[in-house]
Amino acid sequence: MLQLLLRLSLRNARRRRARSLLTASMVAFGVALLLVALCWMQGIFGKIEVDAAGQAGHVRIATEAFAEREQLMPLHENIADIAPLLTALGKQPGVVAAYGKISTGVTLTAAEEIGDVFGLAVGASPEYFETYGGLKSKLVAGRWFSRDSKQAEEEIVLGAQLAERTAVELGQELVLLGMTQYGSMSPIKGRVTGILDGSGIFGRQVLVPLERLQWLADMEGGATELLVFAEHHGRAVELEESLRGLPALSGLKVQAWSRRAPFSTVKGMTDAVGGIIAAIVVFLVSLGIWNTMMMSVLERTHEIGVMRAMGLRPLGAVAMVMAEAAGIAVVGGLAGLLLGVGPAWWLETHGLSLGEQTARQMGGTIPIEATVYGDLSPGLMLFCFLLGLCMAVLGTTLPALHAAGIAPVAAMRSGR
């Protein structure tokens, strides 16, 4: 019986080629559109996720008071002695690396007078900046920190926006004027050895080794945050759960990056946006399929009536119409993938430029770059293909139910 229904579906599809082609085209268009859109979205937000988790730490440890008011960067709410904590963390399963970090606002000057150039000074290990921040690859001039830690202490890597505003050049001395955790004015100076890409948040940052900011903040051996890294940022929640029970961390706030603001809201938002885009495309294409399939069923009312009179059950009528639509959707879906893979691959390799200005404006908190690349994967292609099948199923539901409801006698009398 099933074989018969499938043969009938295929015959019906071939009998009305133009309509079948139209239906397949709609599916192809929908699948191609979804592939390109989701490829780009996945690229943007996937990269943001990786960069955000890298900067924020897969798991972040800080005092409760710091976590509550971290937007104000309260230096006095710090972890006084991080060395024993880093040792304890290093022994934990699942922990690949852990680093101390201090961030504070500074005024930068290369001249005699303190001006109005403000930046964010970030003190951490150069290894952290390079491995998890990916910042060495963002150098546009000069070189990275020296391997010799003593030498590195005198070095500064500066964001391009700050370099431009202070008019400082490579090799020149720069003074960072900040405050100790007690509120006293506190300066450090160093030589600018490297300049970072100006777009995004890094353009307004100045990077120094942790020891320098510990001195500036009068926080010897301390830090405001401990950043802990797992094998992959996707394991952050798991790592958070395992670190919470560590006695050395009692009284401190342990949080996975995806559970911290603003990442927690951004992740939910991006998932929702992707879902909405997919839902809209599926709905619109389904409407078109509904139209063509309904026409097909109405034209064959007499034929279906005869088949019903000959013993075809309502479920069989539904199966027949659905199978026809599914077959068209498979062809349309494959065509859609072929159509969409070209632009998606181009997005992945060449990216789309948002422009430095837009990246700077958007990059206040979330790391975003001037050029955004797509992320094409076999998983995404399969997902879009399956959505194509969903479009067909959704669009064909009402026509199939109509076919199932055809009264045989009335249908045969109608002669259609």
Add this chain to the structure above:
Amino acid sequence: MQRPTPTSTLSAIAAALALTTALVMQAAAEPPSARELLKRMDANLTFETRKARVKMTVEGKGRTRVYEMVSFGRGQDDAAVEYLEPRRDKGTKMLKLGDELWIYLPAIERVQKISGHMLRQGMMGSDVSYEDMMASRELEKDYRASVTGSGSHEGRDCWLLELKATKKSVSYQRRKTWVDKETLIPVKQELYALSGKLLKTWTMSRVKLFGERRFPTHMVIRDHTKKGSSTTIEMTELVFGIRLEDEVFARRWLERRH
């Protein structure tokens, strides 16, 4: 003519005495003019030269920090401060000349001029801002004053003085001052913003006599924009009218090491 009797003479004298006493008492009860009060306050608080050893205790953010410094003053416009303790801040110097303020930071062996937004920050994280340090001590120049009555502060009888700024550039647009009736020292001041918000409370006590001058040696400043914050300033080894080297009030003094 009848000669006055001893009794009538005595009565006349008593009446005259009573009248004089009443007049004097009435005069004493009348508040001095605001201008007069300000003048006499300024006479106590302003000086030609002054040197002092100062201990500043800053409490806030759950911590207490103690700074020791030596402070020089010349007239209304010039002041110099060198920090002696704690060790991290030793050698930090500040120099005010007129409207300009410089700081020498030994960590970077550099002199920086402080201007703009930096002026509003507290000195060494204290409740006394650089702007407070820059402000003219002669209140008469920047305020219009009126005596609004009497009050008391910590058991001391005071005149209540209300001051309103005559320029928008003045940090505290309104001041409410308790002026000790005896010492003519502003034992308490409330400093307000243009919006009417209370910004700081400044109290002065332990007034000592230096020749004809009375000067407070203990001050407490509370910045109400910071939670739980206060700064206590104690002056010891306070001397006025001494000869100070001109070099102290020159920029080269900032980079001079002892």
